[in-house]
Amino acid sequence: MRRTRPIIAGNWKMNQTRESITAFFQFLKGQSLPHAERWIAPQAMHLSLCQQLAPSDVKIGAQNCSWENSGALTGELSPAGLADLGLHFTIIGHSERRSLFHESDATIERKLTRALDAGLNVILCVGETLNEREAGETEQILAIQVQSALANVAPQQMERLLIAYEPVWAIGTGKSATPDMAQTAHAFIRSLLSDRAAQSADLPILYGGSVKPDNIQELLRCPDIDGALVGGASLKAADYHALCSAK
Numbered sequence: 091m092r093r094t095r096p097i098i099a100g101n102w103k104m105n106q107t108r109e110s111i112t113a114f115f116q117f118l119k120g121q122s123l124p125h126a127e128r129w130i131a132p133q134a135m136h137l138s139l140c141q142q143l144a145p146s147d148v149k150i151g152a153q154n155c156s157w158e159n160s161g162a163l164t165g166e167l168s169p170a171g172l173a174d175l176g177l178h179f180t181i182i183g184h185s186e187r188r189s190l191f192h193e194s195d196a197t198i199e200r201k202l203t204r205a206l207d208a209g210l211n212v213i214l215c216v217g218e219t220l221n222e223r224e225a226g227e228t229e230q231i232l233a234i235q236v237q238s239a240l241a242n243v244a245p246q247q248m249e250r251l252l253i254a255y256e257p258v259w260a261i262g263t264g265k266s267a268t269p270d271m272a273q274t275a276h277a278f279i280r281s282l283l284s285d286r287a288a289q290s291a292d293l294p295i296l297y298g299g300s301v302k303p304d305n306i307q308e309l310l311r312c313p314d315i316d317g318a319l320v321g322g323a324s325l326k327a328a329d330y331h332a333l334c335s336a337k
């Protein structure tokens with residue numbers, strides 16, 4: 091069944107301190123329960139702290155994980171270890187991982203498969219660069235990124251998959267996609283999945299890229315937008331609460 095509540099996933103990237111996290115969750119606890127499902131991805135070092143401090147409905151997850159569950163991979167995060175910690179999800183294939191850390195579609199496929207096998211929910215990030223959009227290649231890029239990532243996903247694992255459409259040119263730039271642009275891309279992504287899983291109509295597709303309290307409402311009104319993956323505006327508790335309260 092298609093979710094009736096949006097998912098507002100905060101991607102804190104390499105931000106926040108123990109002190110700011112404590113204040114963030116204290117603020118949320120002082121507010122009434124908002125409409126949205128609340129998901130937060132802090133830095134790895136703060137995962138346990140967030141599990142301790144967050145209100146019980148808030149789902150905590152990682153920003154990235156390895157393609158292996160154990161082994162000689164210095165500095166990496168084990169998907170099985172994340173699941174063992176009781177975490178709900180991991181993000182995979184964020185555009186910063188793709189561009190700054192040179193993660194290829196093949197790497198992302200391995201990570202996604204391993205994370206789903208470990209029992210985690212996965213938010214797979216996809217999106218085109220400005221050059222690709224201007225060259226008319228948006229759909230081609232989305233098709234490659236989605237189809238390569240899902241190459242080895244079993245139909246029953248699709249229930250734990252979410253996709254975030256994040257146009258690279260909209261991330262951290264203050265320049266969000268228009269609701270029309272986002273809706274077109276989301277509907278295209280949903281169409282890519284229709285032959286893979288009976289439940290493709292229910293698969294949550296989040297929009298990401300300069301989502302703020304003043305543009306969330308028009309984005310959520312689009313029929314194929316099921317929530318948002320939010321960077322900058324998820325760092326301040328009042329803004330995050332406003333995003334989660336939007337209908």
Ligand code: PGA
Pocket residue numbers: 101256260261262263264298299300301319320321322323
């Ligand atoms: P932004 O980041 O909301 O700051 O644009 C979104 C993201 O990177 O997921």
